[in-house]
Amino acid sequence: MSDASSIRTPGGNIDPTTLRPSTTGSNGHEEVLRLDKITKSYNIGKPTEVEVLHGLNMRLERHDFAALIGPSGSGKSTLLNIIGLLDTPTSGELYLMGQPTSVMDDAQRTAIRGSAIGFVFQFHHLIQAFTALENVLMPVMVARGKPDRETRERGMALLAQVGLDGHAHKQPSELSGGQQQRVAIARALMTRPALLLADEPTGNLDSKTAGGIFDLFRQFNAEFGCAVLIVTHDPRLSDTCDRVINLVDGQIVSED
């Protein structure tokens, strides 16, 4: 689609498919995401105005594997939506691959969302009318139209990696919850995103299946080097992450 083919930023036109982590030094640290004093308020200008995020600063690098934890209402989902460009911060700047995102319009944000960010939601969220393979291919089909053979093979390979190569042509309704979530993970990785965001990806799965899903995230993090940020309630899962970002009342209280 022409509207997604290039992105206009103050730095000139850039192709979203080339958006890759920017190297910030010779030590191999490549910045994927940086939050600079991000705030988010609702009902602005009304008596009920409330600020849910209070000037957050955060950085994610390539190969990072981080958990975002915090009690209900702490602003985890809001923050994830902002990082995923589904929502906009009230103030502050969000840098993706070193690019400031506040200057982008909706088409540009949509294009980045499709190419540089992979989403895994709590409720697997497959498109019911399409087969497992078509769901995996969807981000590419949406951006570039009919998939070529190479793309289809990549989709099949991803399905094989999540252990579902035998289920490629099944409808989502024919798959179990854990299988659907694995299809969703394969889909999130289809565009080789620099950043993988997961919102309670194991929230409605039993602990054994949840462990398997988590292992997949680990595996892809190691294999593709994409930064992973997982929102979770489950301390057993967050304990296995390299970094744990604890969000309480819209503020990062600890990071280790």
Add this chain to the structure above:
Amino acid sequence: MWIESTIALKFMRQGLTQTILILVGIAVGVSVIVFITTLVTGLQENIIERTLGTQAHIRVQPADEINAFAPSAPGTISLTLEDKRAQRLRSINNWQQVMDALETLPEIRAVSPVVSGPGFARRGDVIKSITLVGMEPERYEKIIPISQDIVQGAFKVGAGDAVIGQQLADDLGIRVGNRMRIETGAGRGTVVTIAGIFELGVRELDSRYVYLDMKQTQSLVGLFGAVTVIDVAVNDLFDAENISKRLAKLTSLKSESWMKTNAQLMNALSSQTLSTSIINFFVALSVAFGIASVLAISVTQRTREIGILRAMGTTQQQMLRVFLIQGALLGMAGSAAGSFVGSAMVWAFNVFGPKLFYIPLRTDLIPIVMFAATLTGTLAAMVPAWRASKLDPVVAIRYV
């Protein structure tokens, strides 16, 4: 467009029951439109054909004779009591030149000079009032194809031959080959042999018209070398009134089109056309609302999926197109089925109906109807499609 069409088709196939129900709804609406439009235009063409089967498109006659008034001195007020003049049977002055002039006009298809006057037909004790029509058969047939309506004998005039209507033949007990006496007011008369009998289906004409040779008629009505009417056939039926007005100006003669002569019929036809259009409009409107409501429900049902698609990089325009395509496809497929059903209804009307008329199928209507339905479907999809494209992905994904 590939991904939009694919998603649109998959969505429609997934909600197959909904899709089929709305397709049936569209098809019913379109079939009504096709059937009514075909029926009404067919009927109208039939009626016009029948009306014009017995009359010329335009009749050019001598201008009415009017009283001339001596001009009164300026400043005088004159009160006039006028007795209108009786209109004598008169010839068109220089009718040859008038005819030649008319024949050169491109919008005129045929011209036929006619001499016509009143008379009586007599056989034995029976006397019937008749209208003598003297003409040249070759020219006249281009205006009114009498030969098609001959029930006995042939359309042949001249050398004492005459052609009369079925009703007059019945009244006088005449068959082809019989003789009949014709008298006119001036005491002139002649005996003619009946060469043919026609039945136009209009009682007035079938009981009164007597076709004769032109020369013979001229001598019977006492207007030698005269022509009282020039009958004109035009290429475009519905332009007759305009052409007639121009002819009147051009020739300074009285010119009357069939549309003016049949003003009531024209009025009835145009009201019928109007009511058909109104019916079609409201049927189309209800079809449009049907499509809009089905798609609106579909958008609501798929809120979450729309949210995911948006999160995966589907643009607002792509989302808009997904639903516009659905509307267009519904309109196109529904109208294809509806055109078929409507045509089948016309066929059934011809075979099982009252059989008063034959209604020709309007295949030319089908592409028009399908295009209009596709457009209507697309327009009807606007509001739901716009809503889908404007869904906030954050809200949509959490929608249960």
